[in-house]
Amino acid sequence: MIELALQYLLSRRRQTILTLLGIFFGSAAFVTISGLMLGFREYIINQLVNNSGHVHILARKEFLTEHSLDESWYGKAFEHIFWKVPPSGRKDSAMVENPQSWYTRLNKDPRVVAYSPQLTASVIVSNGKATAPATIIGCDPLAQKRVTTIGEYVIEGNFNDLALGGNKLALGDELAKELGATIFQTVQVSLANGMPSPFKVVAIFKTGTKQMDNVAFGAISDIQKVNQTPNQVNEITVRLYDYTQAAMLADSWSAMSFEKVESWDQQNGNIFNVFKIQDAIRFLSIGSVLIVAGFGIYNVLNMTVVQKRKDIAILRSMGYNTYEIVSLFFSQGLLLGVTGAAFGLFFGYCFCLYLQTIPFAGGPLGSGSGHLIISFNPRIYVQALCLALMSTSIASILPARAAGKLTPLEIIRAGAE
Amino acid sequence: MGIIAKNIGKIIGEPPTRILTDINLEIKSGEFVALTGRSGSGKSSLLYLLSSIDVPSEGTIELEGHNIKKIKKKVLYRFRNEKMGFIFQFHYLIAELTALENVLLPTRKFGYEKQKKSYAADLLKQVGLENKEYRLPRQLSGGEQQRVAVARSLIMEPQYIFADEPTGSLDSINGDMVMNIIRDANEKLGTTVVLVTHDPDFAQEAKRQVHLADGKIV
Numbered sequence: 256m257i258e259l260a261l262q263y264l265l266s267r268r269r270q271t272i273l274t275l276l277g278i279f280f281g282s283a284a285f286v287t288i289s290g291l292m293l294g295f296r297e298y299i300i301n302q303l304v305n306n307s308g309h310v311h312i313l314a315r316k317e318f319l320t321e322h323s324l325d326e327s328w329y330g331k332a333f334e335h336i337f338w339k340v341p342p343s344g345r346k347d348s349a350m351v352e353n354p355q356s357w358y359t360r361l362n363k364d365p366r367v368v369a370y371s372p373q374l375t376a377s378v379i380v381s382n383g384k385a386t387a388p389a390t391i392i393g394c395d396p397l398a399q400k401r402v403t404t405i406g407e408y409v410i411e412g413n414f415n416d417l418a419l420g421g422n423k424l425a426l427g428d429e430l431a432k433e434l435g436a437t438i439f440q441t442v443q444v445s446l447a448n449g450m451p452s453p454f455k456v457v458a459i460f461k462t463g464t465k466q467m468d469n470v471a472f473g474a475i476s477d478i479q480k481v482n483q484t485p486n487q488v489n490e491i492t493v494r495l496y497d498y499t500q501a502a503m504l505a506d507s508w509s510a511m512s513f514e515k516v517e518s519w520d521q522q523n524g525n526i527f528n529v530f531k532i533q534d535a536i537r538f539l540s541i542g543s544v545l546i547v548a549g550f551g552i553y554n555v556l557n558m559t560v561v562q563k564r565k566d567i568a569i570l571r572s573m574g575y576n577t578y579e580i581v582s583l584f585f586s587q588g589l590l591l592g593v594t595g596a597a598f599g600l601f602f603g604y605c606f607c608l609y610l611q612t613i614p615f616a617g618g619p620l621g622s623g624s625g626h627l628i629i630s631f632n633p634r635i636y637v638q639a640l641c642l643a644l645m646s647t648s649i650a651s652i653l654p655a656r657a658a659g660k661l662t663p664l665e666i667i668r669a670g671a672e
Numbered sequence: 673m674g675i676i677a678k679n680i681g682k683i684i685g686e687p688p689t690r691i692l693t694d695i696n697l698e699i700k701s702g703e704f705v706a707l708t709g710r711s712g713s714g715k716s717s718l719l720y721l722l723s724s725i726d727v728p729s730e731g732t733i734e735l736e737g738h739n740i741k742k743i744k745k746k747v748l749y750r751f752r753n754e755k756m757g758f759i760f761q762f763h764y765l766i767a768e769l770t771a772l773e774n775v776l777l778p779t780r781k782f783g784y785e786k787q788k789k790s791y792a793a794d795l796l797k798q799v800g801l802e803n804k805e806y807r808l809p810r811q812l813s814g815g816e817q818q819r820v821a822v823a824r825s826l827i828m829e830p831q832y833i834f835a836d837e838p839t840g841s842l843d844s845i846n847g848d849m850v851m852n853i854i855r856d857a858n859e860k861l862g863t864t865v866v867l868v869t870h871d872p873d874f875a876q877e878a879k880r881q882v883h884l885a886d887g888k889i890v
Contacts, residue, residue, distance in 0.1 A: 262768045262769065263768055266768040566764070569758075569764035570777075572752065572758045573752065573777060573781065574749040574750060574751070574756075574781060575749070575753075575781060576746075579781070664720055664725050664726050667720075667725075667836075
């Protein structure tokens with residue numbers, strides 16, 4: 256019956272093309288918008304996954320409850336203790352309690368690629384009269400390069416030079432601009448209430464993320480000195496072989512340690528919520544285009560069933576059964592859906608290739624390449640095809656079933672009248 | 673084996689209206705029977721019952737020994753496709769298909785299209801359309817369209833032809849041509865023909881006439 260369905264469609268070319276256009280535009284729009292949205296998302300995830308490690312072992316922050324201090328004050332002398340002003344606030348341990356035990360555990364774990372102990376401090380960086388508050392991360396530069404992709408974003412100098420010691424600094428591009436600092440210049444780094452220490456800029460990096468480009472890196476021993484916390488770390492960043500296992504590992508490590516352990520996705524839960532909202536908007540908006548296109552098919556097929564009543568009658572009298580009549584009309588809808596979607600996907604793909612070439616200066620979307628980031632994930636194309644087919648199938652099945660219910664007798668009698 | 677109608681009656685519509693009453697009729701294999709009568713006498717309704725397009729409200733119809741009310745749909749559809757040919761007053765050609773494709777339409781069901789193609793061309797030649805195989809119905813005259821419909825009814829070399837006023841919308845020349853083809857099928861191929869007509873001349877062509885009045889055989 257597909258051959259006959261095709262002949263029906265080809266005989267009404269203008270109507271067929273107009274119906275096809277609905278599915279075509281819906282599919283093309285889905286591919287393009289999804290390509291843009293998911294390209295951006297993949298970029299963000301790539302930044303989250305690679306720029307700051309997969310698992311973060313942090314000094315624990317514990318919130319006090321009404322009975323948190325009962326035992327430390329009164330031991331087990333009383334069963335119930337009531338406070339006039341109950342304890343509240345946060346019990347803060349600014350440092351990882353026993354980093355050595357973590358190093359031992361991480362060294363033994365086969366799932367771990369590398370780890371980097373860090374000391375993060377809030378400092379003031381100044382270059383002459385230019386002053387900027389900044390976050391400075393003290394790290395082992397070689398380990399840091401294995402744990403994150405920071406080395407790939409160095410645009411001037413060499414990140415490894417931090418390892419030479421003697422107060423060296425790698426500045427984020429934004430921070431460098433804020434300070435007017437250039438490579439090999441010396442800047443002053445100080446705590447809010449501390450004495451400034453001179454640091455030489457040995458590298459400048461640009462990740463494309465404004466937040467990250469406002470950060471400075473130094474050797475951990477140098478930052479410990481500035482922060483006046485020798486031998487202390489407040490974070491251990493870990494890189495895994497399989498980043499999708501990060502949440503599971505973080506949960507298991509957290510359960511058997513005092514420290515707070517978070518995976519990259521747990522730390523950025525709000526971003527993933529935004530992604531979910533984006534998905535809902537994407538499916539609803541493009542889905543509505545395809546629903547409208549589906550209505551087009553529904554109307555066309557309904558009209559065709561009415562116009563082709565006599566054909567149905569003669570086919571039934573020739574022994575064609577209900578299923579064959581249904582398939583004659585259903586396959587018309589399906590042919591429209593498949594063809595419209597195929598052209599739509601191809602056009603969407605070509606348009607995405609074109610979008611990729613459009614210069615997009617700076618900003619978080621720039622990714623350093625200076626162009627829009629488009630995703631060509633095959634899932635987008637499969638989803639677009641499924642949506643188009645679902646829409647056309649639903650739109651076609653109702654008129655097709657109506658056609659299948661027609662009996663030859665009522666049509667022949669109506670024709671005779 | 674043929675067709676045997678026993679005590680059949682047909683009631684249609686709302687309020688219920690009786691259109692056929694107590695019909696007993698046997699049509700033997702190879703017979704040419706004309707159902708005659710005035711308009712509204714029930715001859716077309718009887719034809720649709722005998723050809724299994726409709727089912728009786730009362731009584732039974734046996735088609736080749738099978739009760740059409742009890743026969744499996746799959747078997748009935750195959751029987752209709754392979755053993756029955758229909759000709760209606762209106763040609764019911766599919767506008768998108770050429771004359772040849774229209775003739776071949778019944779063969780598509782079970783994929784006999786290629787095997788039957790030369791036979792279809794022969795049939796079109798027999799009905800005087802040898803150079804018009806690739807024309808669309810709209811490019812043919814009314815008489816030619818009806819002749820294509822006749823050729824289509826013969827493509828499966830059916831055992832039965834059910835013709836409902838096949839000449840009703842034709843001029844006398846085309847009407848004669850169509851009747852000749854039907855008569856030839858009966859005489860040369862032994863096809864059983866059940867013809868509904870109100871034209872006494874065409875009814876004369878049949879070997880037996882069954883006259884209906886007010887839904888009864890008289």
